[in-house]
Every structure is written in C-alpha cells, then in structure tokens.
Amino acid sequence: MTRSLRVACLLAFTSVTKGNFRIALLTMLILILVALNLVFVPGLLDGLAWGANDKLINTYSSDIVIESGGSSHYISNVDQLLTEIEQIKGVEAVTARNYLGAEIEYEGKYLGAAVYGVNLDTEKEVFTIADSIVEGSYLDADDVDTIVLGIQIAGADNPELELYARSLQSVHAGDTVTVTYTNNMKKNYTVKGIFYTEFIQTDLQSYVSNTEFDTVAPYLVNNASVIYVKTSEDADSEEIISRIMSTSEELRITTWEDHAGLVDSMTESFKIIEIIIDTVNLLVAGITVFIVTYIDVAHRKRQIGIQRAIGITPAAITISYVIRAIFYAVVALALAMLIYKFGIIPLEARYPFHFPFGDVFLQISPFVLIRTALLLFAVSVISALLPVRGVIRTKIIDAIWG
C-alpha cells in the first residue's frame, strides 16, 4: 500500500503540475462555485435567523422574560425583586414594564393596542428601541401627556407598511391622539416620537413614561406586568433562571427562544429549502466534475494503459486520481472561502439584503464550513473515481491501442 501511495503521489503531483491546465482550471472553477453556493445559502439563512433573533432580543423579549405565575396579573414588590435580579452573576441589565389595554383614536380612526409604562433609565440598557426613532424623539423620564407609537400603529402615511391598512394611517410626531384605557381613563397625548424597529410585534407597541403611567394607574406603583432581563453573552441562562426562581415561587420565566415561534418556523422552512438547494447543487457539481474527469480520463486512457502495462497497480492509478481530486477540492475550497470572506461578505455588508425585519448580514459557521468541505471532497472523489474505475477495468491492449 505504501508503494502504491508513493507512486500515486508522484503521478498525482506530475498530473497537477504538468497536466492540462485548462481542465484543472475548469474543474476548480466548478468546485469554487459549488463551495460558494454551499456556504452562501446557509450563510444567508443563518443571517436571516440571526437578524430576526437579534431584533427579537433587542426590541421585544430581551434574553429572559419574567411574568407573574400566580393568580395576579402583576408581579408585586418589583423594586426589591429588580435589585435582587441585578445582583445575579451574568445579568447585565433589568427593566420592568406595566401595561394596560387601550383604544387609540386619531381623526375618527380607532385601533386597539397595549400602552406600556416604561422606566426610561433602565429601558435603554435592555432594549434598543430608542435608536429606532424615525420621527420626533424618544421619551424622557419625567415626560407626561406624551406617547411614542410604533410605526405599525401610527401608519405615518407609509402605505408600504405591512399593517398600514389597520393602523391609524396618518399620525406623525406632534399630532395628538386620544387614548382610552381599559380602566376607563381617557387621555389626550401628544405623539412625541414614532419608532420603526422593523420587528412587527414591537412596532405594534406604544410607550409612555412611568411617571405618566403612574397617573393613569396609580394602583400599579411598585408592580410590573413584565420584567425583562438582559444577560451577558457568556451567561448561563439556566443558572440565572434558577436563581430568579429562588427569589419567588410565583413567577413564570421564559427565554427569548420561547418567544421565537415565528423565527423558528421560518428557520425550519429555510432548512428544507437549503437541503433541496444543496442536493441540486451537489448533483450538478457531481455530474459536471464527472464529465470533466471523464473527458480527462478518456484523453489519458492510453497513458493509464501504459502505466498498467509497465506494472503500475490499478490501486496506485486510482489513488493518484483520488489525491488529485482532493487537491483540487482543497484548493477550490480555500479559494472559495477567501472569496467569500474577503469579497462577498464585505460586499453584502455594504449592500445588505433587506428583509421585513431589517438588513440581513451573511454569517459563516464552522459547522457549515466542515460540512461544505466534506461534501465537496465526497463529490470530487466519487466523480473522479467512477470514470477511472471504468478505464482500469478496460483490457490493457484496448486502453493502449483502442
């Protein structure tokens, strides 16, 4: 076997360095395109999922969501609970919100929505909604009689919005809306700002300051409907949840993954699409590499016959083609990765794909890289082996003299 391997290495090396350059170039170009395809599609889908999850965490759910698990809709004694949670290792920030159902009216149009009372000091440490203001400005801690609306509520004369038809359609910053809460409190608010996070569930929310909310529902002071916890990247969520649970038994705690239903089902569908695209891609690659190798081997049929005639074993000849195929695959994979990392990713970052929940940036994961490499090697080797085996089985005199 060692002898066959040594001879195979020599034959493969000379075949690569002295063989037909155009055939080698064509084979590698095909493999580069296949590798790019194999990396690009999952990269895009991963980017989609990552983008959606990022929006979900930073504008809607944070990392951990705490609600009341008892008979009351509200978590009581919130100030003390927040202090305890802040001290847990791995917790970066905590904020609490109260909300009431309400009907918002503007120029004869009505819309049902939840109005949240937010703590402006801690809110900005957990969420990035304040960065998504497209009209006016965000709330300040002592604001009263003002409200900020999600764009899917305001409409903002933007008919391209997904929920424009059911929105208030023409509300802009500075306009006045009338809010009737479910506790029968009715108030006129000046719209201080409109935010557009591109995450529909968030853009359907509206916020007032806690100062304002306390005037609407003074009986909810030191209570909260929801507490949102932002954790550090390397935090152990399970451990944090367990610590929070130990502070009170009447809490219902969920993670951002539990709120990712839409993203999850989207990701599942994408995985199926990815498998179909990858299968077709690999079949096309396999057949193309097979044809290129077949033509190459057909040209070398006589050479292979001579090699066998002078005593080179079929194993050595076959291994030489396998080595050559792996070499082409390695070079193609390396070139594809360089093109992807230093060409496609920066280009896409400059001109990103825009999806309903924002810009999507290509991702690259070690799993996808390893899978791509293995698939590429397998396709190259199988596509190279089949034609070689055909020639190896031909009689020597037929291979040499036709």
Add this chain to the structure above:
Amino acid sequence: MIKVQKLTKIYNMGHVKVKALDGVSFSVVSGDMLAIMGKSGSGKSTLLRQMGLLDLPTRGRIFLGRYDVTRFPEGQRARLRLKYLGYVFQEYALLGELTAHQNVYLPGMMLGRSGRDYKEHAAELLKLVGLGKRINHYPKELSGGEQQRVAIARALINSPKVLLADEPCANLDTISSGVVMDTLVRLNHDMKVTVVFVSHDPADKQYARHILILGDGKIIEREGEIA
C-alpha cells in the same frame, strides 16, 4: 525460460473472427536474442503481447520458467510484468508528464525499492543508453530514438529476466535504429538479459541469434536452433 505452447489468439471483430495466432509453439532459452519477424499482419505483435502478459490468449499456454502463467489473475500478471518482464513498445509509450528520469524509475518505485536505489539505478541506466545528460528532459523534448532508449532503460529498471521489444525501430531513422538495436545487443551480451524483439525489417536479422518467421499466425520458418 519462456515456453509458448500451441498458442492461439482469435479476435472477434463484430461478426467476423480473426485468427491472429494459430497454434504457435516455441521456447526461448535464458540469454537468447530472438527475433520474431514476418510481414505486416502476420501476428508478430500479437504474439509478443501474449508473451508480455498484456493480453490473454484464446487457447494454449505460456510458461515462465516452470510456471504456467497463462491464466494468472491480473494482480499476479501485473507483478510479473513489473518484476520479470521488461516491455518496449513500438511507439515509445512514455508518460508525457514525467521526465526521462521519472519515467525510468517509476516501475522501480512501484517495486518498493528504496528511493536512493531506484533513482540512482535509473540514472545509471539512462547513462547506459547514452542519455546521461538528458535525464531531466520531458519526452516531448527528446527525439524518437532518444525516447525509445528511455523506454528501454525503463524496461530494465527492475532487472527483468526478459526484455520484450515490439518493433522498437519502426518509427526511427536508420541512425537511431542502429543505436537502439546496438543497445539491445549490448544489454543481451553484457547484462545477459534475454531479448525477444519483433521486426518486419529483414536487415534486423543480423542482431538476432535465433529467428522465428510468422505468416498468417503460424510459424513458417525457424532460423537457428529453436526448440
């Protein structure tokens, strides 16, 4: 050394069967220099390919020493071709991507000799056939006669017992032919290698110790003492 017994080869050319060899029998003793001659289509090359274990006869047997190698499996035939038989093709049959040196040492490498051994031996053989200064040239950089001498050196790399040469001078000019045939004679005389060569040129009789003349796949004349 080599014994051919009632060897018959029939080629199926569609519906037509062509009898290229028809019950040929003879023996070649160790150290002999045998020429197989005859007109074009007489079966000379077919006979040499059977002796070189490149093809399977339809009937008859071939003995190498005491062993009937006619129906050996391909793996063993490859081993015999590598170790005991050197084959020189009419059209040189060098590997174009390898240098003269690599072409020569490739079968040595396959036999498993150490790198230094086969590389040095290949260089010596190339020197022996007069190409000591051209070992790093590729086949396309060599003349026909030089390529044929590289092919002879390659056939000798594993010190075969028998060297089979199929019309080694067919594509060469007179001067190159003389050099190639002189090389074969020298190998036979100095290295005691048994040489069997095929030629259609009556002038090549001068190089042989014994001669077989074929016609229509049969031996029609034997010159010298051939069993």
